[in-house]
Amino acid sequence: MSLEAIAKLKIDKTVFHSHKGSKKRWAAVATALILLVIVVVWEFERKVVMIETTTVIQVFPTQAFTLLNASGYVVAQRKAAVASKMTGRLEWIGVQEGSYVTSGQIIARLENRDSDAVVNQGVAGVQNSKANVDQARAELADAGQFYGRQKELVKQGIISRAEFDTTESRYKRASAAVAAAEAAMRVAEASLHGARVAYDYSLIRAPFDAVVLTKNADVGDIITPLGAAANAKAAVVTIADLSSLQVEADISESNLDKVKAGQPCEITLDALPQARFRSVLQTIVPTADRTKASVMVKVRFLDSDPRILPEMSAKVAILSRQATAQDQKSAVALNPAAITKVNGKDAVYLLDNDRVRLVPITLGARLGELTEVGGVKPGDKVALRPLNKLKDGRKISVAEK
Numbered sequence: 001m002s003l004e005a006i007a008k009l010k011i012d013k014t015v016f017h018s019h020k021g022s023k024k025r026w027a028a029v030a031t032a033l034i035l036l037v038i039v040v041v042w043e044f045e046r047k048v049v050m051i052e053t054t055t056v057i058q059v060f061p062t063q064a065f066t067l068l069n070a071s072g073y074v075v076a077q078r079k080a081a082v083a084s085k086m087t088g089r090l091e092w093i094g095v096q097e098g099s100y101v102t103s104g105q106i107i108a109r110l111e112n113r114d115s116d117a118v119v120n121q122g123v124a125g126v127q128n129s130k131a132n133v134d135q136a137r138a139e140l141a142d143a144g145q146f147y148g149r150q151k152e153l154v155k156q157g158i159i160s161r162a163e164f165d166t167t168e169s170r171y172k173r174a175s176a177a178v179a180a181a182e183a184a185m186r187v188a189e190a191s192l193h194g195a196r197v198a199y200d201y202s203l204i205r206a207p208f209d210a211v212v213l214t215k216n217a218d219v220g221d222i223i224t225p226l227g228a229a230a231n232a233k234a235a236v237v238t239i240a241d242l243s244s245l246q247v248e249a250d251i252s253e254s255n256l257d258k259v260k261a262g263q264p265c266e267i268t269l270d271a272l273p274q275a276r277f278r279s280v281l282q283t284i285v286p287t288a289d290r291t292k293a294s295v296m297v298k299v300r301f302l303d304s305d306p307r308i309l310p311e312m313s314a315k316v317a318i319l320s321r322q323a324t325a326q327d328q329k330s331a332v333a334l335n336p337a338a339i340t341k342v343n344g345k346d347a348v349y350l351l352d353n354d355r356v357r358l359v360p361i362t363l364g365a366r367l368g369e370l371t372e373v374g375g376v377k378p379g380d381k382v383a384l385r386p387l388n389k390l391k392d393g394r395k396i397s398v399a400e401k
Contacts, residue, residue: 048397049390051383053351054335057370058378060276061327062266064368068258068318070297072249074269076240076310077298078208081216083235084110086201087224090217095237097215101206108236110223112202119199122192129185136174136181143167143174210239213310240310245301246282247314250294259284264322265299270313276328278302281318332378333370339363340387348376349383349390351398356383358392 088110095107147167154164217223217233224234247267251259261284267277282300289296299316301308338348339361346363349356359382364372376382383390390396 048395050399051390051396052385052399053381054338054384056332056334056376056378056380056382058330059333059367059370060330061367062317062319062323065320066317067320068255070249070251070316070318072247072314072316074245074308074310074312074314075248076242077244077246078241079239080207081235081238082107082204082206083225084201084204084223085225086110087222088202090219090221090223090236093219093236095212095215097212099212101210101212101239103206103208105206106203107206108204110202112199115195115199115202118195119192122188122195125188126185126192129181129188133178133181133185136178140174140178143171147171204236206239208241210241212237213240214238243304245308245310247299247316249297249299249316250289250292251297253288253293253295256295259297259318264319266317266319266323267299267301268315269308272307277305278323331364331367331372332374332376333367333372334382335384336371338382338384339371349387350376351381351383355393355395356390
């Protein structure tokens with residue numbers, strides 16, 4: 001091989017260095033692009049999105065057909081301050097707050113030894129009168145028999161007319177004695193009845209089936225009907241018939257045309273926020289309160305519940321139709337504007353500290369301005385807007401309202 005051929009076999013180093021430089025440039029560009037993407041993503045993730053939120057709430061379907069809302073208090077329509085008709089010292093009391101009493105039950109007793117003595121005296125008087133009646137009747141029977149024999153003898157002329165007249169007078173006196181004895185016995189019985197009535201005044205009884213609300217007196221207190229004496233008590237206990245509980249609420253005069261007696265209602269109590277009680281508008285009180293420009297209505301419970309107590313604060317929803325059992329079941333709902341679609345599925349962005357978390361949900365019925373949902377619980381806060389700037393795990397801040 002010639003020297004020229006050998007020279008042609010040498011590697012062209014300039015071409016090699018040119019290709020090697022091109023690859024390095026492309027690697028540098030790719031690296032720069034990757035770093036740029038990382039920086040952009042990092043900046044995007046680091047940027048805080050300010051959002052508005054809404055709260056998932058618990059609602060009832062009856063809210064969709066509520067005509068009017070009003071507030072008031074639970075009031076017993078049968079309530080009594082139980083006292084005695086006579087004045088005396090309280091000797092015994094057998095109830096306390098919360099005790100159930102029945103009509104006629106003795107719940108307290110005043111000192112009554114004097115009345116008891118009068119009753120015993122009356123009993124003895126009646127017994128004495130009965131004995132006198134028995135004696136008078138026995139004498140009348142004897143006089144009647146003698147009168148009958150004498151009557152036959154005078155007809156036969158065996159005895160004189162004067163002797164017969166004496167026998168007849170004796171018979172009439174015996175008859176009058178029986179009448180007097182019977183009248184005396186009635187007087188004695190009436191006296192005994194009066195003594196027993198006076199004795200019964202010392203026994204304080206429940207006027208109707210009820211629950212004791214307050215105990216106003218203790219053993220040793222002076223009980224008087226008027227309560228005029230110093231430190232005297234007019235009432236021993238205050239009772240209420242819990243079956244007569246109604247809610248008294250005020251309706252604005254401007255809304256009076258929306259209500260009528262017999263209209264279906266629903267009552268909620270502040271003490272029992274999860275419970276709903278079926279009710280009906282019982283009465284519209286025929287007078288207005290000029291200071292509040294309102295009219296009182298009385299709403300009666302249709303279902304009794306031992307948890308309902310007098311003087312509880314209550315809210316009344318006046319309905320356009322009667323609520324069914326299904327209407328009284330609660331549902332979880334939220335503003336439909338907070339619902340988004342991700343990969344064709346309904347979801348919400350749930351707040352989790354300073355980030356949002358994508359939570360899939362199921363949709364239910366429309367409840368007025370809200371939508372029934374599943375997958376979240378009452379009290380949860382979810383993003384309302386702007387949903388298009390959010391994704392799972394995005395850092396957020398909540399706009400102040």
